[in-house]
Amino acid sequence: MNSAIPATIIEIKTACSQCNLRELCLPFGLDPREINQLDELVGSRRKIKRQQHLYRSGESFEAIYAIRAGSFKTDVILEDGRDQVTGFQMTGEVLGLDGISTEHHSCNAIALEDSEVCVIPFSRLEELSRQVESLQHQFHKIMSREIVRDHGVMMLLGSMRAEERLAAFLLNLSQRFTARGFSPSEFHLRMTRDEIGSYLGLKLETVSRAFSRFQEEGLVAVQQKHIRILDTPGLKRLLNHHTI
Amino acid sequence: MNSAIPATIIEIKTACSQCNLRELCLPFGLDPREINQLDELVGSRRKIKRQQHLYRSGESFEAIYAIRAGSFKTDVILEDGRDQVTGFQMTGEVLGLDGISTEHHSCNAIALEDSEVCVIPFSRLEELSRQVESLQHQFHKIMSREIVRDHGVMMLLGSMRAEERLAAFLLNLSQRFTARGFSPSEFHLRMTRDEIGSYLGLKLETVSRAFSRFQEEGLVAVQQKHIRILDTPGLKRLLNHHTI
DNA sequence: GGAGCCCTTTGATCCACATCAATACGATTA
DNA sequence: TAATCGTATTGATGTGGATCAAAGGGCTCC
Structure with missing residues (x-):
């Protein structure tokens, strides 16, 4: 055949x-x-x-x-x-x-x-x-x-704090997955914490802590490289409302 | 005429x-x-x-x-x-x-x-x-x-410390002035410390302190916006020999 | 399916740079 | 020559994220 x-x-x-x-x-x-x-x-x-x-x-x-x-x-x-x-x-x-x-x-x-x-x-x-x-x-x-x-x-890299950087990163990934017909809220990271950290100008421990913090606050569910975004508006708020 | x-x-x-x-x-x-x-x-x-x-x-x-x-x-x-x-x-x-x-x-x-x-x-x-x-x-x-x-x-922004950033910035300016037929070692900054800081992801005080430090070490002569580079190799060394 | 290794998490401590504050300088204008 | 304002310097103190350290978890490759 x-x-x-x-x-x-x-x-x-x-x-x-x-x-x-x-x-x-x-x-x-x-x-x-x-x-x-x-x-x-x-x-x-x-x-x-x-x-x-x-x-x-x-x-x-x-x-x-x-x-x-x-x-x-x-x-x-x-x-x-x-x-x-x-x-x-x-x-x-x-x-x-x-x-x-x-x-x-x-x-x-x-x-x-x-x-x-x-x-x-x-x-x-x-x-x-x-x-x-x-x-x-x-x-x-x-x-x-x-x-x-x-x-x-x-x-x-120049003006955001650690958690803002990670929030921006996750929202950016979400948007790009959406454009490819995948779920905006659930995806698999292909890169390590170390690579994310290098991209965001942070150490891997800081990235890990920020993920844990987001989890505590109910913004995302993190299990290793599997990410579920639970509160997109919450992540966006993190970006814009920079409390000085 | x-x-x-x-x-x-x-x-x-x-x-x-x-x-x-x-x-x-x-x-x-x-x-x-x-x-x-x-x-x-x-x-x-x-x-x-x-x-x-x-x-x-x-x-x-x-x-x-x-x-x-x-x-x-x-x-x-x-x-x-x-x-x-x-x-x-x-x-x-x-x-x-x-x-x-x-x-x-x-x-x-x-x-x-x-x-x-x-x-x-x-x-x-x-x-x-x-x-x-x-x-x-x-x-x-x-x-x-x-x-x-x-x-x-x-x-x-992601991997250099304050003085390395400023050294890289000065060397970059020097090279661009040279390409335009100006002195590689003596030039006038058109931007404020605040603007340099914003570009380099630093606060203006940190930029100012880094300039003062370079001056103390004999790397450059700084007088407000007028810059004279005294030790180009010294600045380059600052960039590459990152002592961990 | 198990051994090994890489990756991740979490805690304790440290430090580079930020922040706050005061002064000084230089250019511009009156 | 004095007054004003934006810019720069310098000092004192605070803090976010780095660093150091150790344990736990999950891939990957036999």
Whole structure:
């Protein structure tokens, strides 16, 4: 039976035109004909096992990557060993934009679970986006969104206290899970307390204590990496009503 | 005498092709013919007085801006009044990239001194960069550079101590002044201690104390906003040799 | 299915930076 | 030259989160 299915069908199954993430990803706003053009460009897919690098800081930049399945973290490491997680990425999000500026990657991208990415050769993407206006615009939006996100993280790191940071983090995850059709209130963290802490500029013990505090106050139910948000407005209140 | 000069000459004087910042700015890598095309696109210039806004968070996005003279800060403000400076920009740098993602600006841009910017209507920039490959590529590099810079700030805010942050800040300024043909070791700060503190995630008193400490140790000579770097290697050492 | 290891939680103590407070400086204007 | 105001410095004290420490829990990989 299976051998009767032509190989091309399997190919189409993994194309942008058939991908259920297309509304979040590069194809957003493209018409069907344009998506087909994009399909031709997305050459290959790559599977990355948990804990393995998609790319490393210093490697030469050739392509950007759209996450098809799984999730990643990006981090920057200083000579003395200190490292900072700069982001967590999930399906439909794009990795590798940091590499455009110097033709070399400036951070590491590591899979948090077994994952798969679509490889988008950058020079070909530039070529096609010179022809397809909507692709060009969507790509610019994706880069700009990354800049806006980074400003949010700066705000978080520069002016918020520990519990506010964690609340903001959970609300952000909730919103991104929702956009992917998952529950807004119940999800599984793919990263450790240490990684969350690095991202939020806190130590893992502080993250753990903040989780415990949220649990005591009935804001969330925490069981290891399984999170249930019980009081979204309560978490939001934590963010805005900063009692000086 | 002056009246004999045709008006067009004054126009040309302020065009990209004649601008001494072109190696830092959008025209970088373009050939003379392409720069002329860019000239036509850069419609107008705008003067912004000290302390005035170039744009505000929430305003609709129409154009990006290249700084021709002066300097700016960008900041994000929360409802409860807390604000975070997300960057300081100087000549040749581009402002407004945050607005592409939602068609609305997501931060404020405020002049630190009397300044002038070139207004670059964004839809026309996209149009021209579909025709001019080198412009497209340079624009992508500028956006990517902003992302890389933001990651550096995250590292700074998330994993460095107060004096390291200030050292990194001074070295960064020094390098940018150098790129503009100014002294690497002697310059005038355009921003207050409070603004530096907001950018670095510190209080103004902490910034002031760190300056005093650097002075005691002979790393810099500080007199209000006038800075003389006396020991660049010393500052760099402060960054890398993090004694745990 | 069990051994080992990593991850998480929780408590006790410490310290870097915040906060509070007062003074001093410099630029601007009268 | 004095008055005013925003900015900067410096000192005293407080505190949120870091650090140190130990025990418990749950994956992962044989």
